[in-house]
Amino acid sequence: MRRWAAFRRWIGIDRRKHPGQEVNQGSSESQLSDSSDADQATEAERSRDVKIYIPYESAELCITQIAEDMEAMKRRHLEMVRELEENFQLTARENQEWTMQKIRNHYQSKLNTLRRILDLYQEKVEKKNAAWERRVAALTAQNEQLLEEQRAERRRSKEEALQWHREKSKMLELFSNRLDILHSHQASTLQELQMARQEVGKVQEMLMVSSQEQQETAEEGESSENKGQQQTVDCSELDLPLEGAKARLEELKESLYQREREITELLEAEKIPVLPVPLPPCSVLLPTVIHKAHAVCSAVAEARALLDRLIEENQAALVEARDKLDHLQMAKEDSNDREDKTTDQERSDEYESSLSLLQETVREYEVSQMALDCIKTGESPVTNDCDAEGVKSVGEQLLLLQDQLKQIKEEKKKVIENYTSERTLRKKYYNMVEDMKGKIRVFCRIRPLSRNEAAQGGAVIVDKIDDYSVTVETPRGPREFQFDKVFGAEASQEELFDDTNRLIQSAIDGYNVCIFAYGQTGSGKTFTMVGDKEQKNPGIMPRSFSAIFDIMRENSTKFDFKVSAYMLELYNDRLQDLFVSLPGEAHTQPQSHGQARRVEIKRNRKGVVFAQGAETKEASSAQELYALFQQACANRHISATKMNVESSRSHLIVGIMVESRNLTNGSVSTGKLSLVDLAGSERAAKTGAKDHQLKEANSINKSLSALGDVISALSAELPHVPYRNSKLTQVMQDSLGGNAKTLMIVNISPSECNLDETLTSLIYATRVKAITNNAQRNVESKEIAQLKELIMKLRSGQTVEEEDV
Numbered sequence: 001m002r003r004w005a006a007f008r009r010w011i012g013i014d015r016r017k018h019p020g021q022e023v024n025q026g027s028s029e030s031q032l033s034d035s036s037d038a039d040q041a042t043e044a045e046r047s048r049d050v051k052i053y054i055p056y057e058s059a060e061l062c063i064t065q066i067a068e069d070m071e072a073m074k075r076r077h078l079e080m081v082r083e084l085e086e087n088f089q090l091t092a093r094e095n096q097e098w099t100m101q102k103i104r105n106h107y108q109s110k111l112n113t114l115r116r117i118l119d120l121y122q123e124k125v126e127k128k129n130a131a132w133e134r135r136v137a138a139l140t141a142q143n144e145q146l147l148e149e150q151r152a153e154r155r156r157s158k159e160e161a162l163q164w165h166r167e168k169s170k171m172l173e174l175f176s177n178r179l180d181i182l183h184s185h186q187a188s189t190l191q192e193l194q195m196a197r198q199e200v201g202k203v204q205e206m207l208m209v210s211s212q213e214q215q216e217t218a219e220e221g222e223s224s225e226n227k228g229q230q231q232t233v234d235c236s237e238l239d240l241p242l243e244g245a246k247a248r249l250e251e252l253k254e255s256l257y258q259r260e261r262e263i264t265e266l267l268e269a270e271k272i273p274v275l276p277v278p279l280p281p282c283s284v285l286l287p288t289v290i291h292k293a294h295a296v297c298s299a300v301a302e303a304r305a306l307l308d309r310l311i312e313e314n315q316a317a318l319v320e321a322r323d324k325l326d327h328l329q330m331a332k333e334d335s336n337d338r339e340d341k342t343t344d345q346e347r348s349d350e351y352e353s354s355l356s357l358l359q360e361t362v363r364e365y366e367v368s369q370m371a372l373d374c375i376k377t378g379e380s381p382v383t384n385d386c387d388a389e390g391v392k393s394v395g396e397q398l399l400l401l402q403d404q405l406k407q408i409k410e411e412k413k414k415v416i417e418n419y420t421s422e423r424t425l426r427k428k429y430y431n432m433v434e435d436m437k438g439k440i441r442v443f444c445r446i447r448p449l450s451r452n453e454a455a456q457g458g459a460v461i462v463d464k465i466d467d468y469s470v471t472v473e474t475p476r477g478p479r480e481f482q483f484d485k486v487f488g489a490e491a492s493q494e495e496l497f498d499d500t501n502r503l504i505q506s507a508i509d510g511y512n513v514c515i516f517a518y519g520q521t522g523s524g525k526t527f528t529m530v531g532d533k534e535q536k537n538p539g540i541m542p543r544s545f546s547a548i549f550d551i552m553r554e555n556s557t558k559f560d561f562k563v564s565a566y567m568l569e570l571y572n573d574r575l576q577d578l579f580v581s582l583p584g585e586a587h588t589q590p591q592s593h594g595q596a597r598r599v600e601i602k603r604n605r606k607g608v609v610f611a612q613g614a615e616t617k618e619a620s621s622a623q624e625l626y627a628l629f630q631q632a633c634a635n636r637h638i639s640a641t642k643m644n645v646e647s648s649r650s651h652l653i654v655g656i657m658v659e660s661r662n663l664t665n666g667s668v669s670t671g672k673l674s675l676v677d678l679a680g681s682e683r684a685a686k687t688g689a690k691d692h693q694l695k696e697a698n699s700i701n702k703s704l705s706a707l708g709d710v711i712s713a714l715s716a717e718l719p720h721v722p723y724r725n726s727k728l729t730q731v732m733q734d735s736l737g738g739n740a741k742t743l744m745i746v747n748i749s750p751s752e753c754n755l756d757e758t759l760t761s762l763i764y765a766t767r768v769k770a771i772t773n774n775a776q777r778n779v780e781s782k783e784i785a786q787l788k789e790l791i792m793k794l795r796s797g798q799t800v801e802e803e804d805v
């Protein structure tokens with residue numbers, strides 16, 4: 001209304017005064033005033049006084065004019081709006097550039113500081129490395145020396161043991177000979193004793209007969225004197241057998257003495273130590289001999305009597321010898337006091353030799369005494385004399401050697417422990433430095449021998465030396481490979497995941513992370529990434545799902561998280577969205593999502609790969625994410641081959657995006673965790689692939705060979721990397737030589753039957769280790785995040801409020 005009044009004023013019409021002359025009146029806003037209501041009132045008063053009359057044609061003209069003016073005004077207005085918009089966009093862009101510049105400068109300075117720190121750190125680590133290397137070399141040398149000493153000690157002990165063995169055999173032989181002699185002597189003595197007894201009996205009979213005859217003769221003695229002469233003759237005749245008997249008795253006595261001497265000699269020989277043999281077996285043999293001699297003495301009364309007599313005689317001889325020795329010693333002392341220096345030496349020598357002889361004799365009697373006592377009592381002697389000293393000293397030596405050996409072993413153990421801990425520490429720091437540099441981490445996992453391989457009789461040729469090294473027995477000798485970690489056949493899924501967990505945190509922190517399994521068919525990639533069929537041993541994928549949500553829960557007071565995922569399969573060089581099941585495919589899928597869209601791999605400005613055309617689903621819990629995963633797995637291409645009853649015939653790619661908004665400063669970071677279970681490389685002849693399986697195998701091998709080319713180019717630092725040769729390499733572009741933190745798990749079989757494939761996989765993995773990535777956090781400040789939101793709104797045609805800007 002205000003505008004209409006102004007128009008009327010402008011053309012000078014007062015319709016209220018001329019109601020019959022009503023015309024189509026236009027309005028113009030060129031003269032729109034911003035005057036107040038009071039001004040308008042005075043203006044209205046004035047216009048009421050001015051009376052202008054215009055003809056209809058003029059009014060029409062005027063209105064046309066006004067219409068044109070309005071049209072021009074409208075154009076002008078639109079131009080102004082456009083100008084304003086352009087200005088706004090320019091300012092926004094300038095603002096953005098300025099902010100970006102500031103951020104860039106800020107991060108550049110941070111990067112420089114970090115680089116300086118890294119250089120310093122590297123320098124320190126290198127110094128430490130050098131020190132450690134020196135220490136390890138010294139320890140190795142010491143270890144070598146100790147080993148050498150140990151070997152020498154072992155040789156010596158072996159030789160001594162051999163020597164002891166020889167001596168023992170000799171002694172055994174000696175003792176058994178002596179025992180044989182003793183037995184035969186005892187047998188003959190017994191025989192002779194029996195004969196002697198018979199003879200004595202005969203002699204006694206003869207004596208009895210002769211005494212009877214003597215008695216009869218004495219009774220008849222007094223009968224006649226004439227017969228006297230005759231009697232004397234008879235008596236002398238009667239004495240003859242008595243004389244014979246006496247002679248025979250003497251003979252027997254002599255023979256008995258002879259036997260006695262022989263036995264004494266034998267015993268003497270027994271008691272003389274043949275050799276001062278320092279042998280422990282003596283202590284075993286001696287009691288046996290004594291026991292046997294004691295048994296003989298107990299069984300044969302004569303031998304017992306003989307032994308008693310021998311003991312008495314020996315004691316007497318011993319006392320006599322000791323007396324003589326005492327006298328000689330006293331005499332020597334006396335002569336020492338009396339003799340002059342010249343004759344002293346001769347005398348002293350004489351005394352010395354006599355003394356040593358006597359000492360020897362005393363000693364012999366003592367030993368005899370001991371032996372005889374032992375035979376009598378049947379108890380073994382206490383080995384504390386000089387014969388036993390040898391044994392004792394050898395025993396002591398043996399103990400000493402054992403002690404030394406124990407000590408050496410302990411030292412060796414310590415050295416090895418030190419060496420291992422130093423090596424582990426060194427590797428840890430090395431890993432940290434490599435991690436900082438952005439090197440791709442490579443783990444090696446050896447799976448257990450499968451039933452098939454065991455049935456084929458293939459030997460185990462792969463061995464984990466330590467946590468970082470693995471050797472493969474090849475026909476040309478063992479080949480060693482080094483990795484960031486080696487997991488043996490006994491390693492559990494938990495152990496493997498413990499070393500992987502760090503990367504899940506990185507994905508939540510806004511990094512682009514990729515974990516992928518590589519290896520020949522049946523080497524355990526799916527087991528490592530997904531787990532077994534029953535999920536009794538879940539692999540990295542299901543464990544990651546839980547870990548993501550666990551970490552999110554822990555940080556829920558500081559961040560606001562959003563998790564979404566896409567799951568793809570690269571089958572026969574065609575990317576397929578696993579959330580969509582294709583009609584006509586062999587597998588069935590509980591939830592069908594209709595016709596599949598074309599999925600293409602694209603990269604955003606930061607080089608992060610994303611799947612255009614693939615459905616991305618949000619998940620609010622680990623269970624939900626796992627359910628999505630199961631849904632995807634049901635759509636995967638799996639079939640049985642000769643090498644694996646459940647062989648993956650495609651590459652599985654699971655992408656999990658984690659967006660986190662910092663509740664304190666509003667910054668937003670977006671991390672991506674890519675989990676890839678590659679299909680295994682295979683030889684058609686080995687797997688028995690035919691028809692469509694052969695086509696699958698060809699496609700798998702083609703894509704893996706393209707992956708190999710990319711790895712070779714990256715490790716050789718070639719200027720051109722052939723990422724575009726295969727869809728697989730496009731998918732993995734940001735993980736190999738890109739901006740991701742990457743972990744490769746190379747799975748191998750331990751069996752000899754797969755030697756070639758194992759070597760190829762390990763060589764590939766070694767090459768991958770050389771590749772350096774440039775991982776960067778995908779984080780935006782609050783302002784950038786807001787500006788992006790604004791642009792999105794404007795693009796989608798939404799209105800933008802002033803306070804939004």
Ligand SMILES: Nc1ncnc2c1ncn2[C@@H]1O[C@H](COP(=O)(O)OP(=O)(O)OP(=O)(O)O)[C@@H](O)[C@H]1O
Binds near residue numbers: 448524647
């Ligand atoms: N570390 C392990 N411990 C126990 N069993 C294992 C291990 N690794 C693999 N296996 C078993 O070996 C068989 C083959 O493993 P898997 O299917 O994971 O091989 P793959 O490399 O994925 O093969 P493909 O490339 O043909 O799919 C499976 O039965 C699996 O359970």
